[in-house]
Amino acid sequence: MKKLLGITLGIMTALGGFVDLGQIVFTTQAGALFGYKLLWAIVLGTIAIIVYMEMCGRVAVVAQAPVFSVVRTRLSYKIGLVTLIASNLLNVITCAAEIGGVAIILHLLTGWPEKVLLIGGCIGVAAIIHLSRFQWIERVFGLSGLLMIVFAVAAVYLHPDWNALAHGLLPSFSQPDPGHSLLYAYFAVGIFSAMLMEYEVHFYSTGAIEEGWKPKDLGENFMVASLGSILGSGLTVGLMVVGATLFLPRHIFPQLLSTTIMAGAFPFATKALIIALFGAMACIGGAAIETALSGAYNVCQFYNFEWGKNRPTKDVPIFTIGWIAMLALALMIALTGVRPLQLVNISIIFGMVVMPLTYYPIVRAAADKKLMGKHVNTTFDSVVGIVFFALITVAALAAIPLMIMTNSGQP
Amino acid sequence: MFLLLSLFSCLRSNTISRDQLRSKLLAGISLASETELFIDQLQKGRATSAFAKSHLAYVYQEASRSADELRQTHVNERMADTLENGRAQLDSLATMLAGLKEKPGDQESLSAGRQQAARIRMALTQAKDEL
Numbered sequence: 001m002k003k004l005l006g007i008t009l010g011i012m013t014a015l016g017g018f019v020d021l022g023q024i025v026f027t028t029q030a031g032a033l034f035g036y037k038l039l040w041a042i043v044l045g046t047i048a049i050i051v052y053m054e055m056c057g058r059v060a061v062v063a064q065a066p067v068f069s070v071v072r073t074r075l076s077y078k079i080g081l082v083t084l085i086a087s088n089l090l091n092v093i094t095c096a097a098e099i100g101g102v103a104i105i106l107h108l109l110t111g112w113p114e115k116v117l118l119i120g121g122c123i124g125v126a127a128i129i130h131l132s133r134f135q136w137i138e139r140v141f142g143l144s145g146l147l148m149i150v151f152a153v154a155a156v157y158l159h160p161d162w163n164a165l166a167h168g169l170l171p172s173f174s175q176p177d178p179g180h181s182l183l184y185a186y187f188a189v190g191i192f193s194a195m196l197m198e199y200e201v202h203f204y205s206t207g208a209i210e211e212g213w214k215p216k217d218l219g220e221n222f223m224v225a226s227l228g229s230i231l232g233s234g235l236t237v238g239l240m241v242v243g244a245t246l247f248l249p250r251h252i253f254p255q256l257l258s259t260t261i262m263a264g265a266f267p268f269a270t271k272a273l274i275i276a277l278f279g280a281m282a283c284i285g286g287a288a289i290e291t292a293l294s295g296a297y298n299v300c301q302f303y304n305f306e307w308g309k310n311r312p313t314k315d316v317p318i319f320t321i322g323w324i325a326m327l328a329l330a331l332m333i334a335l336t337g338v339r340p341l342q343l344v345n346i347s348i349i350f351g352m353v354v355m356p357l358t359y360y361p362i363v364r365a366a367a368d369k370k371l372m373g374k375h376v377n378t379t380f381d382s383v384v385g386i387v388f389f390a391l392i393t394v395a396a397l398a399a400i401p402l403m404i405m406t407n408s409g410q411p
Numbered sequence: 412m413f414l415l416l417s418l419f420s421c422l423r424s425n426t427i428s429r430d431q432l433r434s435k436l437l438a439g440i441s442l443a444s445e446t447e448l449f450i451d452q453l454q455k456g457r458a459t460s461a462f463a464k465s466h467l468a469y470v471y472q473e474a475s476r477s478a479d480e481l482r483q484t485h486v487n488e489r490m491a492d493t494l495e496n497g498r499a500q501l502d503s504l505a506t507m508l509a510g511l512k513e514k515p516g517d518q519e520s521l522s523a524g525r526q527q528a529a530r531i532r533m534a535l536t537q538a539k540d541e542l
Binding site: 250251253254270 | 430431434437438440441444445447448449452456457458459460461462464465466469470473
């Protein structure tokens with residue numbers, strides 16, 4: 001049972017990363033524009049995140065060094081500091097978007113004023129972080145996020161074209177015009193980026209230490225990383241299929257979270273809508289918690305301060321101030337009235353730009369025989385890690401030009 | 412970098428190209444089509460009252476925002492009529508949604524709203540095709 005519950009770390013990490021506010025809308029938009037033609041980007045992103053989650057989990061367990069300790073030791077202080085600032089800026093922006101998303105869902109459920117729900121939702125998230133042990137956070141959000149399965153069921157129920165879906169596993173290079181090709185590339189980069197968001201590996205590697213994993217648990221590490229990611233990936237495919245079957249034929253380009261949620265429950269009755277709302281709230285709320293905690297973990301791990309969600313508050317004052325500050329800043333941004341989806345678009349694309357700085361130290365540390373001993377990367381691990389790192393670098397270079405040229409993915 | 416990009420977008424002129432106008436019309440078509448789809452759901456009783464009101468309010472905000480954007484936009488003379496037509500259609504969609512979000516359970520309003528959304532979608536599609 002304990003082993004089974006251990007999988008919830010992978011599930012929450014993946015759902016909070018894959019099926020957060022941005023990905024819910026972004027992937028549905030991709031389906032609405034290109035049908036199944038970007039399915040390969042989800043598959044590629046899934047393999048990449050499994051590879052890196054496994055690597056950073058292994059490094060965390062063997063070297064007792066989560067990602068930002070590795071960043072500190074593997075990069076120069078200046079580059080490490082730039083990575084820390086950029087990562088936490090992205091965490092704050094993403095957290096603001098996710099808190100905004102939670103408020104939207106609460107508004108859709110209750111009809112109460114959104115500003116009140118924004119503040120209430122943020123206080124609720126803070127209370128959950130303060131009152132719950134790490135394991136319970138991951139279990140509650142990981143398992144309740146599984147309600148999103150309603151999207152996968154809807155996807156099957158809407159009778160997708162399985163043949164076209166299978167063709168989507170390979171990249172398509174023929175688009176009707178150059179504008180479409182740019183949009184296609186933008187969405188490919190965006191999907192890949194959203195699946196590899198930095199906070200996922202920060203949260204996962206720290207979670208492995210919070211849960212007290214030992215080298216003997218490394219067999220489970222791969223299973224947890226794989227199962228969680230494959231599950232998140234399956235739901236992401238469901239979102240794309242819903243976009244392709246429901247929106248593409250009707251020329252709808254979904255720009256609202258509520259549109260996507262409505263689509264998830266489309267073939268069914270009101271109860272399915274409520275399930276979809278709760279599932280989305282668990283995933284988006286989980287992402288808000290992941291980003292807030294990741295911000296605090298990053299600072300503490302970089303500067304070697306005491307940290308730990310399960311430790312008494314008085315023993316980890318900077319960590320506690322850190323996540324509270326993250327939430328407070330996120331709330332301030334959300335209260336300015338900026339639309340959550342605008343924020344999340346920014347975080348996905350700028351997240352891609354700084355991504356190489358997060359993944360490079362992981363690949364290097366996992367391949368360091370002195371640090372990892374018998375748990376060092378095999379040649380195959382290193383080659384796969386380097387290939388994905390090259391892809392990440394190419395996508396990072398292309399992200400901002402594509403964002404400008406496509407007006408942030410507007411058809 | 413983000414500040415620079417924001418500054419860059421603010422400095423851009425309000426005069427838009429044919430492709431940009433086409434993109435805005437596509438967004439309008441999407442909103443009208445989405446309204447039709449959602450009204451279908453409401454007619455089948457597949458949404459809670461809170462969801463219906465809130466979602467219609469969000470779509471209304473989007474339609475109003477898109478209409479405002481077109482109001483503040485300029486195009487060359489050849490496309491001026493298309494721009495004006497697009498803005499008028501989006502205004503009309505926003506007005507219809509404003510009424511509908513107040514009584515999403517009223518079947519008569521839903522039927523009328525669905526027909527109006529379909530007309531708006533077709534008018535916007537025609538405007539886009541004529542560009």
